Amino acid sequence: MSDEMDMDEGGTIKKFMFVNRKAPYGSIYALEALEVVLISAAFEQDVSMAFVDDGVYQLMKNINSEGTEIKNFSKTYRALEGYDIEKLYVEQESLEARGLTEDNLIVDVTVLPAAEMGKLMAEQDVVISH
Amino acid sequence: MKFAILVNEGPYQHQSSDTAFKFAQAAIAKGHEVSRVFFYHDGVNNATRLTVPPVDDRHVVNRWAELGEKHGVDLVVCIAAAQRRGLLDDNEAKRQGKDANNIHPAFRISGLGQLVEAGIQSDRLVTFGD
Numbered sequence: 264m265s266d267e268m269d270m271d272e273g274g275t276i277k278k279f280m281f282v283n284r285k286a287p288y289g290s291i292y293a294l295e296a297l298e299v300v301l302i303s304a305a306f307e308q309d310v311s312m313a314f315v316d317d318g319v320y321q322l323m324k325n326i327n328s329e330g331t332e333i334k335n336f337s338k339t340y341r342a343l344e345g346y347d348i349e350k351l352y353v354e355q356e357s358l359e360a361r362g363l364t365e366d367n368l369i370v371d372v373t374v375l376p377a378a379e380m381g382k383l384m385a386e387q388d389v390v391i392s393h
Numbered sequence: 394m395k396f397a398i399l400v401n402e403g404p405y406q407h408q409s410s411d412t413a414f415k416f417a418q419a420a421i422a423k424g425h426e427v428s429r430v431f432f433y434h435d436g437v438n439n440a441t442r443l444t445v446p447p448v449d450d451r452h453v454v455n456r457w458a459e460l461g462e463k464h465g466v467d468l469v470v471c472i473a474a475a476q477r478r479g480l481l482d483d484n485e486a487k488r489q490g491k492d493a494n495n496i497h498p499a500f501r502i503s504g505l506g507q508l509v510e511a512g513i514q515s516d517r518l519v520t521f522g523d
Contacts, residue, residue: 275513277512277513279509279512292401292434295433295434295473295474298473298505299433299505299508299509302505302508302509303509305506306506306509306510306513308513388512389512389513389518391399391508391512391518392522393434
């Protein structure tokens with residue numbers, strides 16, 4: 264990291280929401296999306312994450328990725344707290360459609376119905392969706 | 394208005410890059426500014442100077458390069474996403490001990506901080522991808 268860590272943003276704090284819509288394995292979206300989220304922490308913005316559709320699978324407990332030869336990045340979600348990224352929202356309908364509950368997830372989240380999630384997205388300055 | 398654009402898919406396989414380009418072109422034609430286009434995920438493949446499309450097809454890479462040069466649009470390729478997909482500029486090729494480079498000179502490689510910064514500094518960040 265060198266020039267991209269220029270913090271001279273004049274103290275602007277925007278509401279950033281990273282929307283995760285894809286399953287954790289099967290494509291690289293989830294893994295690379297996490298990279299952006301971690302970098303965003305260095306910019307001292309108001310960051311939140313939303314998990315919808317197959318994106319809810321990213322937070323599943325007991326994932327074993329061994330057979331895929333892709334590193335298991337479940338623990339990165341647990342580490343988000345250490346980066347002051349604590350606002351994690353999961354869409355209720357997406358959980359229910361997949362037979363999941365909050366108990367199946369590795370981190371503490373706020374479960375919201377789709378309509379509430381929509382409102383929250385509308386309040387954001389920047390929504391980055393993967 | 395000041396726009397920044399995120400392109401998450403590669404050229405030809407997917408329409409994202411085409412749509413993003415048309416969006417950028419239309420925005421500039423309307424008098425808006427497109428300050429930066431950030432290429433992430435497979436979107437980094439939009440920056441290879443070795444692209445050889447059929448003669449009767451559009452040249453996605455050159456089209457971006459020309460737009461960037463003509464209108465001062467900062468075309469940024471994520472370094473981590475580029476490296477794992479085999480896209481290197483001259484400096485990186487030397488640093489990694491590779492015998493070739495393939496990034497078009499109209500693009501530059503940098504870190505994900507450039508994406509977050511674009512979100513902070515622009516009025517709208519528009520994502521194109523799956």
